Amino acid sequence: xxxxxxxxxxxxxxxxxxxxxxxxxxxxxxxxxxxxxxxxxxxxxxxxxxxxxxxxxxxxxxxxxxxxxxxxxxxxxxxxxxxxxxxxxxxxxxxxxxxxxxxxxxxxxxxxxxxxxxxxxxxxxxxxxxxxxxxxxxxxxxxxxxxxxxxxxxxxxxxxxxxxxxxxxxxxxxxxxxxxxxxxxxxxxxxxxxxxxxxxxxxxxxxxxxxxxxxxxxxxxxxxxxxxxxxxxxxxxxxxxxxxxxxxxxxxxxxxxxxxxxxxxxxxxxx
Amino acid sequence: xxxxxxxxxxxxxxxxxxxxxxxxxxxxxxxxxxxxxxxxxxxxxxxxxxxxxxxxxxxxxxxxxxxxxxxxxxxxxxxxxxxxxxxxxxxxxxxxxxxxxxxxxxxxxxxxxxxxxxxxxxxxxxxxxxxx
Numbered sequence: 147x148x149x150x151x152x153x154x155x156x157x158x159x160x161x162x163x164x165x166x167x168x169x170x171x172x173x174x175x176x177x178x179x180x181x182x183x184x185x186x187x188x189x190x191x192x193x194x195x196x197x198x199x200x201x202x203x204x205x206x207x208x209x210x211x212x213x214x215x216x217x218x219x220x221x222x223x224x225x226x227x228x229x230x231x232x233x234x235x236x237x238x239x240x241x242x243x244x245x246x247x248x249x250x251x252x253x254x255x256x257x258x259x260x261x262x263x264x265x266x267x268x269x270x271x272x273x274x275x276x277x278x279x280x281x282x283x284x285x286x287x288x289x290x291x292x293x294x295x296x297x298x299x300x301x302x303x304x305x306x307x308x309x310x311x312x313x314x315x316x317x318x319x320x321x322x323x324x325x326x327x328x329x330x331x332x333x334x335x336x337x338x339x340x341x342x343x344x345x346x347x348x349x350x351x352x353x354x355x356x357x358x359x360x361x362x363x364x365x366x367x368x369x370x371x372x373x374x375x376x377x378x379x380x381x382x383x384x385x386x387x388x389x390x391x392x393x394x395x396x397x398x399x400x401x402x403x404x405x406x407x408x409x410x411x412x413x414x415x416x417x
Numbered sequence: 418x419x420x421x422x423x424x425x426x427x428x429x430x431x432x433x434x435x436x437x438x439x440x441x442x443x444x445x446x447x448x449x450x451x452x453x454x455x456x457x458x459x460x461x462x463x464x465x466x467x468x469x470x471x472x473x474x475x476x477x478x479x480x481x482x483x484x485x486x487x488x489x490x491x492x493x494x495x496x497x498x499x500x501x502x503x504x505x506x507x508x509x510x511x512x513x514x515x516x517x518x519x520x521x522x523x524x525x526x527x528x529x530x531x532x533x534x535x536x537x538x539x540x541x542x543x544x545x546x547x548x549x
Contacts, residue, residue: 242444249444251466278488280493294493311473334444393492401464404445404488407519414460414471415523 182357185270190357192268192275195391197378199365199383200263207255209390213263217333218343218369230374234330235341242406245342246334250405251282251398253305255328257345259284260353260367261383267393275311275318280393288320296325303347320353346373361387439516442516445488446526450517452476454485454525458509465491470527472513487513488503488529504538505530 158222185191197203202212226234238245248254254262264281277286286309293312301308301324308324330343350370358364363385370378442448457472467488475482495501505511512531518524530538 193538208499213494242482248445265497391497394491394496395512396464396491396493399465401462401469402466403486404520406519407445407488408519409445409518409522409524412462412469412471412486414462414469415486 171182182360182363185272187272189270189272189313190318191270192318192355192363193270195265195267195389195393196363196385196390197388197391198260198262198266198385200261201386203362203384205386205388209388211386211388215263215332215345216261216383217331217336218257218261218381222379224375224377224379226374227372233327233346233371233374234343236344238335238340238342247329251402253282253284253328255305256307256322256325256351257349257367258329258331259306260330264396265388265391265393275320278393280396282398283396287344290389293319294321297321303327307349314354316355317356320355322351322353323349325349325351345369345371348373350378355385358384364371364388423449442526444517445519447519448516451478451514452485453478453514454487454518455477455512456485456510458505458507458511459484461502461505463492465493468492468495468502473510481523484524485513486522487515487525488524489527489538500538509533 170409183191183193185193185296197211197213200213200216202214206212212214236245242249248258253259258282258295259279262279264279266280267278269276269278273290275286275288275290277288279285284306286306288309288311290311290313293314295310295312297308297310303324303326305326307322307326309320309322311318311320313319325347327347328344330345334342348371352368352370354364354366354368356364365383365385366380367383368378368380369375403412454472454474454476456472458470459473460471462469467490470487470489471484472487473484473497476485489495492502510533513525513527513529514531515525515528532538
């Protein structure tokens with residue numbers, strides 16, 4: 147991947163007409179000098195509350211940012227294998243539980259979660275990178291160790307998979323396998339195409355994070371899904387640090403009134 | 418002071434209407450059925466995964482009169498943008514533009530809220546279709 151390219155254009159679902167502002171013109175090529183905060187052990191320090199890829203990164207007055215719906219850009223995809231289309235493009239059935247399980251408060255899954263336009267808090271220690279996602283209150287506790295070490299054997303597929311981390315110079319690498327076959331992103335019915343994107347349970351997902359400046363991180367993901375694509379492909383996103391932000395509570399089940407398209411009775415509508 | 422703050426909030430929201438749902442818009446609402454209800458705020462439920470507010474009034478598109486339920490963004494998302502539940506007060510007269518629930522009930526996505534003094538607040542979720 148040409149890492150000198152500006153941030154690859156981010157596919158924004160048409161309902162959201164927000165410009166795809168690029169965070170900081172980040173370059174992931176080795177900079178001449180270290181950038182960004184440092185942890186006591188000398189590693190780049192990702193601790194803080196971040197606006198992830200699901201924001202425009204246009205920081206406004208009072209430390210605001212603009213959440214937006216982001217999906218993976220098909221322009222980056224490798225060619226799809228014969229038979230891969232059936233994984234990647236699911237025809238919508240009309241059954242919301244199958245078409246968009248998140249409407250029933252089921253998880254986004256890793257690949258969609260990292261794009262969610264909610265805050266995320268990173269807490270770094272020498273041994274772990276902990277990521278707290280506001281959306282659905284998901285978390286990842288990623289052990290940091292040797293590069294390219296093997297994952298545990300016989301991993302049962304889960305929504306967030308088995309993630310391990312390591313340092314590649316000043317780049318933090320997260321390597322994830324063991325993902326349940328699930329929705330790839332929020333591109334449901336994109337442009338009225340009647341489809342939703344899914345990934346397979348063979349997905350190997352790699353995230354590479356590197357400071358571009360003290361408040362901006364280049365966030366490149368590599369998708370290697372051999373049941374769908376002929377080769378791995380990558381897309382570059384960004385994260386912006388927001389010093390005044392905190393994580394808010396998000397309990398999906400609290401008042402999910404119209405799940406599945408059937409709205410429950412409400413006290414607010416009793417005469 | 419409060420008015421100034423609300424003006425700032427309104428300006429911010431007009432500039433950036435893209436909030437976010439925890440699910441796709443198409444799962445619950447019909448983008449081909451816009452509603453435009455003018456009425457009185459009867460109740461506000463400031464809770465996850467979306468705030469709901471209830472407006473007793475008439476949809477000027479269909480003529481249907483009801484206590485309409487409008488779904489909007491999550492409380493945390495709104496709070497991060499400086500919007501608290503005080504923005505909608507019981508008894509306020511507002512106009513809400515959004516899209517009807519798929520089940521045809523008197524519920525809708527609550528996109529744009531316009532107050533009597535002309536202030537506009539986008540309370541919708543990002544995956545909701547934007548009111549024209």
